[in-house]
Amino acid sequence: MEALIRILNENILENNTCVEMNFCIDDDMEYKDCWFGKMLDKNNINKEIQYI
DSSP: OHHHHHHHTOOHHHHTOOEEEEEOOTTOSTTSSEEEEEEEETTEEEEEEEEO
16 A cells, blocks of 8 residues: 555656556456546646546
């Protein structure tokens, strides 16, 4: 959990980068390939977009 929090706290605005994570939920066919992350907003470079 500590590593996940550290990754999600990444300052993507300062580092001009993005964060994406792929994961699955064991034994659940609907959630076998999931992802979430955050990236820079192309319309506002001073803002980040979080997506699930």
